[in-house]
Structures are given as C-alpha cells and as structure tokens.
Amino acid sequence: MPNFPFTTEFPWPAPAKLNLFLHVIGRRADGYHNLQTVFQFLDFGDSLFFVPRGDGVIRRTDGPADIPEDQDLVVRAAHALKSASGAGLGADIAVTKRIPMGGGLGGGSSDAATTLVALNRLWNIGLTIDELATIGLKLGADVPVFVRGLAAWAEGVGEHLRPLNLPEPYYLVVTPPVAVSTGEIFSAPELPRASEPITAEAFLGGEGQNDCEAVTCARYPLVREALDWLRQFGPARMSGTGASVFLACPSRAEARGLQDQVPKGWHSFVAAGLNQSPLGTLA
Ligand SMILES: C[C@@](CO)(OP(=O)(O)O)[C@H](O)COP(=O)(O)OP(=O)(O)OC[C@H]1O[C@@H](n2ccc(N)nc2=O)[C@H](O)[C@@H]1O
C-alpha cells in the first residue's frame, strides 16, 4: 500500500444538527416536500476514522451493528465519491456512533458528509465543496449542509442554503427510546403541508414552529411525553421529524442541572450550538 500523507488515525468529526424550526410548505411532484428550516450544528457527534487502501476496496471496519455494512451511509458515500471522481483508491472506515439513530439529529447524513470531505482529501481528488454537496444530496436531503459546514437558512428539500449567524446557546437534547422514520412522517396523510413561507428575519424575530411535531407526537407518544416534560422548563421544540426534542438554556450549568432530572430511559446530552461545523475547519 502506498505511503499516504494521511494514513489518518485521528478522528474526523461528524456533528449532530438541530432544526431550530421546520415548516412544510408544499409537496413536489416526486413526493419530496419543500421545506423551510434552520440548521445549527452541535459540538456533539460521531467520530470517523479513515485508512486509505491502495486496492480500491471500501470496507466498514467498525460501526453500528444494526446497519448492514453495504447500507451504511459512510460506505454508500465512499462508493458515490469513487464513481463520481473515478478515484482508484479505497478505504477502511470505522465509525464511533454517538448520535441516536432516527433521532432527527442528522447522524447518518453527517457521517456521509464527513466521509465525502475526508476521502476527497485523503484520496487527493480535489473536488470542490459544490461538487461534494451535489453528490451528497443524492444520499440524503441533509447531507449538503453538513458538507458546507455553516449554520444555515434552508429551503427546497434542504439544498438551497444561506449561511445564518445565530446565537450559540447550550442545548439540552432529549431523545426518548424510539426511532422515527423520516419517510413515515412525510408520507402521513395528516401532515400539514401548506405553511405560509416566512422570512429568515421573521424566524430571528421569534416566528416558526415544527410542522411535523403533531404527527410524530400522535404516532410516537413517548415523543409527546418528552416534549411535555421539557416544556415545563421553557419553549422546547422537536428537531426534524423527531424523535429528539431540545431546549436552549442560558448556560451549560443550567442545562446540566435540567439534564440531571431527565427521566430514566431517555437518552440526553448537553451541547453548544455551533454556527461552524468542526468539519469545516478540515474541509
Ligand atoms: C426532516 C429532515 C430535516 O432536516 O431531517 P431528519 O428528521 O430526517 O433528521 C430532513 O429534511 C430529512 O432529510 P434526510 O433524513 O436526509 O431524508 P432523506 O433520507 O433524503 O428522505 C427520507 C424520506 O423522507 C421523505 N422526505 C424527505 C425530505 C423531504 N424534504 N421531503 C420528503 O418527503 C421522502 O419520502 C424520503 O424518501
């Protein structure tokens, strides 16, 4: 195997995201939904390790046991990058998972984005960020924002992105023990699909909600319970299509204090909101 400048043993970050609000404003002919949302990153996430291979083979050497290797978004992203670029190299990829799966925190998309950015560098392909975002969009609607690495106002299915400078509070994020399927919520007949578009300025002034909340809460009563519990302390909201709910707190200490009271059996963490992804500094 050639001696690569980065036979990297250091972890590449794949941060979680929050949707600070999420409006469904229409349905496209292909069934996908046009959204308005704001993405912010968290200083909490998965870690990915890459060792380039000279023989062209792509393998996941460690990762979530319940996701078959060939379906893992890191493996799919590596294959997509290889065929888009014609790269001859391969990689061993290990994933340390921390982001709850099906949690509305974008873990799979973030892992895919980190794979695209890391292998673009390690394989020395030199694709632009725009090219990586285009490849990423085919893997998942949330991949482009993770590739670009800036907190953003998003429209379309998440591909029209405008960087946004947001406050960076500490968040308490609570995930009850259910995995919500994004496809199930978007295909629910009862999902409201006609929110009036708002402006970023209106969001910054306090407008906005999560249009998926009622559907997810009705179908997953534990998400309702988690929201009701967190709303004792402030204006909590759901991220994406759930299952995670979050509350902005004035300080890390205050968030930790609330975390101590999270009911048993619910996953939780405290993390700072970030307008720049930790991956951004490596891209
Ligand atoms: C709703 C959001 C908000 O950030 O987050 P999550 O709750 O998944 O984290 C995303 O738009 C999700 O993005 P992502 O998780 O990448 O979704 P995809 O894999 O592309 O889509 C899963 C399925 O959801 C439906 N879907 C997804 C996005 C969208 N704008 N309209 C849709 O109708 C489609 O049926 C699609 O087959």
Ligand SMILES: Nc1ncnc2c1ncn2[C@@H]1O[C@H](COP(=O)(O)OP(=O)(O)O)[C@@H](O)[C@H]1O
């Ligand atoms: N590396 C990965 N990490 C997480 N989920 C993955 C991964 N690869 C594929 N998936 C699939 O993507 C689905 C959505 O996962 P995830 O992105 O964590 O949640 P969400 O879309 O709710 O934010 C999972 O249920 C899983 O089947």
